[in-house]
Amino acid sequence: MLHALVGTLGKYVSLTQEEIDVIASLFSFRTFRKRQYILQEGEINRHETFIVKGVTRTYEVDEKGQEHIVQFGLEDWWIGDLYSFLTETPTKYNIDCIEDTEVFQITKTNLEALYEKVPKMERHFRIIIQNAFIASTNRVASSLVKSAADRYLDFIAQYPQIEQRVPNHQIASYLGITPQSLSRIRSQVNKK
Amino acid sequence: MLHALVGTLGKYVSLTQEEIDVIASLFSFRTFRKRQYILQEGEINRHETFIVKGVTRTYEVDEKGQEHIVQFGLEDWWIGDLYSFLTETPTKYNIDCIEDTEVFQITKTNLEALYEKVPKMERHFRIIIQNAFIASTNRVASSLVKSAADRYLDFIAQYPQIEQRVPNHQIASYLGITPQSLSRIRSQVNKK
DNA sequence: AAATTTCATTAACCTAGGTTAATTTTCTCT
DNA sequence: AGAGAAAATTAACCTAGGTTAATGAAATTT
Numbered sequence: 001m002l003h004a005l006v007g008t009l010g011k012y013v014s015l016t017q018e019e020i021d022v023i024a025s026l027f028s029f030r031t032f033r034k035r036q037y038i039l040q041e042g043e044i045n046r047h048e049t050f051i052v053k054g055v056t057r058t059y060e061v062d063e064k065g066q067e068h069i070v071q072f073g074l075e076d077w078w079i080g081d082l083y084s085f086l087t088e089t090p091t092k093y094n095i096d097c098i099e100d101t102e103v104f105q106i107t108k109t110n111l112e113a114l115y116e117k118v119p120k121m122e123r124h125f126r127i128i129i130q131n132a133f134i135a136s137t138n139r140v141a142s143s144l145v146k147s148a149a150d151r152y153l154d155f156i157a158q159y160p161q162i163e164q165r166v167p168n169h170q171i172a173s174y175l176g177i178t179p180q181s182l183s184r185i186r187s188q189v190n191k192k
Numbered sequence: 193m194l195h196a197l198v199g200t201l202g203k204y205v206s207l208t209q210e211e212i213d214v215i216a217s218l219f220s221f222r223t224f225r226k227r228q229y230i231l232q233e234g235e236i237n238r239h240e241t242f243i244v245k246g247v248t249r250t251y252e253v254d255e256k257g258q259e260h261i262v263q264f265g266l267e268d269w270w271i272g273d274l275y276s277f278l279t280e281t282p283t284k285y286n287i288d289c290i291e292d293t294e295v296f297q298i299t300k301t302n303l304e305a306l307y308e309k310v311p312k313m314e315r316h317f318r319i320i321i322q323n324a325f326i327a328s329t330n331r332v333a334s335s336l337v338k339s340a341a342d343r344y345l346d347f348i349a350q351y352p353q354i355e356q357r358v359p360n361h362q363i364a365s366y367l368g369i370t371p372q373s374l375s376r377i378r379s380q381v382n383k384k
Numbered sequence: 385a386a387a388t389t390t391c392a393t394t395a396a397c398c399t400a401g402g403t404t405a406a407t408t409t410t411c412t413c414t
Numbered sequence: 415a416g417a418g419a420a421a422a423t424t425a426a427c428c429t430a431g432g433t434t435a436a437t438g439a440a441a442t443t444t
Contacts, residue, residue, distance in 0.1 A: 060333050060336075060337055062337045068336040068337050070329065070332060070333050070336070082322060082326055082329075083326045083329075083330075092333075119311065122311075122314045122315055122318060123307075123314055126318035126321060129318060129321050129322050130278070130321050132325055133274065133321055133324055133325040133328060134274055134275045136325060136329055136332060137263075137275075137328055138275075139332055140262060140328060140331055140332060140335070141252050141262050141284075143335050144260040144262070144368045147401095149400095167420090167421065169421065169422080176336045177401070177402085178401075178402060178403080179422070179423090180401090180402075180403080180404095180424085180425095181400085181401050181402070182422095183422060183423050184401085184423090184424085185401095186423095187423080187424085339431095340430075340431070341430095359390085359391065359392090360392065361390095361392080369431070370432060370433080371392070372392090372393080372394085372395095372432080372434095373430085373432070374392095375392060375393050376393090376394085376431085377431095378392095379394085
């Protein structure tokens, strides 16, 4: 379990045994059941969460009660509402598990301690966030430029693992369309 | 000029005079005219750019030749295609100036040198990117959840300075709608 | 200041994707 | 294995926003 975390934390910077011990002391391990919430709207997101095993979804509920998936989470990904975590204000997102999920979590205090004790983690997290920002920028650009059908094809090309493990109506939600529209798009794609 | 840069670089971390001198030695100052490109599609983005004065737009051109604005840039903001900058691959974006614009720029080599010589800059840029990522996540969420009219109202509430300085058809492009639709939305908003 | 280009607005018509509803297929739980 | 719930599909109809086109108002350029 721990080696999945350490392997990823050591991806952009190399770590000594002492540093690994510090890391082990500052994170906690948790398991969640399928359907279980990791975070609910209105709570303050007290942990950033690293997925060891499982699949999660982060979604917003609009005034009509409809769910809109903002992000999926898979093995080795970080999830959590960074804004709520950093500002200690209530989140507007919900995060729950699509499969049984195992995670490591770190609090804000412990993350700050980690930056103090292992300064190179500052670099690690800068790079993690940089990559997340680039992915998010690309998603904005593609929502401006591309049709729903193209976004669907891009999605299955980019995240084939997710397509296998997540029901279609949740992929539709991620793409910003209805399940009916996705079904229509899929049947048109299959014709060709 | 330099104090605008240093003021911002010192926003999240405090700086000594030596550190300020290092910063001054690693950045270069440039001016661009209105309409002038800072970056063009196909180039490698060799600099991250800090705006001292002026307004910029970052946009993608689709296969039909239509422009889609991904980001505006204003005083004290960082612009540039981070992906192209970091991976040294050709960018798909164009950046040009909506007004005459003054900037500080830093190359990848010099940014790495800055991280070596002033390690606390690693923290500064982590926070900058963190904020940009949060803004981008919110933009994804609002494009999934909100109507064009609501996105327009959010935009003018959040960036009143941009609304003053940027023509409407470019705001329409940023919102992902046509100038005609924006005009229709604006006339409906004014009725109420 | 005249000419030209760029921008904003309005209107008629069109289309991608939404809505509602019914049917079938696939999960999930006992 | 069988009942009930959740998910996927299809079809008829609807709507937000796109497209095309025309007109006038502002900016720029000469």
